[in-house]
Amino acid sequence: MKYFIDFEATQFSQEIISVGCIREDGQTFYALVAPKKGKITPFITNLTGITAEMIDSAMSADAVFSRFYDWLFENPDDIPEFFVWGGSDGDYVRHTSCHATTLKAKMALGYICGNYRDYAKMCKKELKWADNHSLLNTLKRFNPSAEQNHNSLDDAVLLKEVYDFISNTSRETLDEMFADWKKKTTNKEIVFAPKWNNAGYPAGTICIVNSKRRATNTFTSVEAAALWLKENKRGPEAYKIFNLENTMKNIEKAIKSGNHYYGMGWRRVNG
Numbered sequence: 001m002k003y004f005i006d007f008e009a010t011q012f013s014q015e016i017i018s019v020g021c022i023r024e025d026g027q028t029f030y031a032l033v034a035p036k037k038g039k040i041t042p043f044i045t046n047l048t049g050i051t052a053e054m055i056d057s058a059m060s061a062d063a064v065f066s067r068f069y070d071w072l073f074e075n076p077d078d079i080p081e082f083f084v085w086g087g088s089d090g091d092y093v094r095h096t097s098c099h100a101t102t103l104k105a106k107m108a109l110g111y112i113c114g115n116y117r118d119y120a121k122m123c124k125k126e127l128k129w130a131d132n133h134s135l136l137n138t139l140k141r142f143n144p145s146a147e148q149n150h151n152s153l154d155d156a157v158l159l160k161e162v163y164d165f166i167s168n169t170s171r172e173t174l175d176e177m178f179a180d181w182k183k184k185t186t187n188k189e190i191v192f193a194p195k196w197n198n199a200g201y202p203a204g205t206i207c208i209v210n211s212k213r214r215a216t217n218t219f220t221s222v223e224a225a226a227l228w229l230k231e232n233k234r235g236p237e238a239y240k241i242f243n244l245e246n247t248m249k250n251i252e253k254a255i256k257s258g259n260h261y262y263g264m265g266w267r268r269v270n271g
Contacts, residue, residue: 010038
C-alpha cells in the first residue's frame with residue numbers, strides 16, 4: 001500500500017518534530033515529536049506554527065515511532081511504499097534514527113529510510129521537467145486555490161493529491177499543463193552558442209573549438225574543413241588514401257554528437 005509522508009524538523013540538528021502520513025485508503029497518522037538535542041527556533045515556529053511549548057509536551061521519537069510501527073503494520077500482509085516530496089525527509093529520518101533506542105522505533109525509521117521514493121524526482125524524470133519544483137507550485141497547476149501551511153499531515157495530504165492527479169491524468173494533458181516546465185528539446189546537433197561567437201561568424205560557419213569554447217579555426221563549409229585536415233593534419237604520406245566524402249561525414253558526425261574528431265571539438269554556428 002502507498003503511504004504519503006512528510007516531516008517537520010529542527011533547523012540545525014534536523015531532528016523530526018512532527019510526522020504526518022496518509023495512506024492510499026485515506027487513513028492518517030500525525031504526532032508531534034520531542035527532539036533529543038535540537039531546539040525550536042523562531043524560524044521553525046514561523047514556518048510550521050510549532051512552538052517550544054508544544055514540543056515540551058510531545059512524546060519522544062521512541063514513543064511516536066513505536067506507535068507508528070504498530071499503525072504501519074496493523075495489517076501484517078501490507079508492504080508499505082512511502083512517497084515524499086524532495087530530498088530533505090530522508091535526512092530528517094536518518095538524523096532522528098540516531099537517537100532512537102527502542103526496537104520498534106528503530107525498525108519503523110529504518111523501514112521508512114529504506115523504502116521511500118522522492119516523487120519530485122520521479123515527476124522530473126518521467127515528465128521531463130527541466131528543474132525540480134515545489135509541492136505547492138506543482139499542486140497549483142491544477143488546483144490554483146491550494147495553500148500550504150507546513151503542517152506535516154497537511155503536506156502529506158497535498159502530496160497524495162498531486163500523486164492522485166498525475167496518476168489519473170493522461171500524459172498528453174500533463175504535457176500540455178506543464179509545457180513550460182519541460183526540458184527544451186531541440187536538434188541534437190550541438191551548435192555554436194551565440195555567447196561563444198564573439199567574432200560574429202555567420203550562420204553555417206564550421207569552427208574548431210578549444211577547451212575554453214573559443215573558435216581557433218573557422219571554415220566556410222564542411223568541405224573546406226575537410227581539405228584543411230588533409231593539408232594540415234594527415235601528412236603527405238596520407239594524400240593518396242584521403243577520402244574527402246568520408247572526412248566530411250566524420251566532421252558532420254562530430255558536430256552532431258559533440259565528440260572530438262582528430263582530437264578537436266567541432267561546432268557549426270547556428271543561424
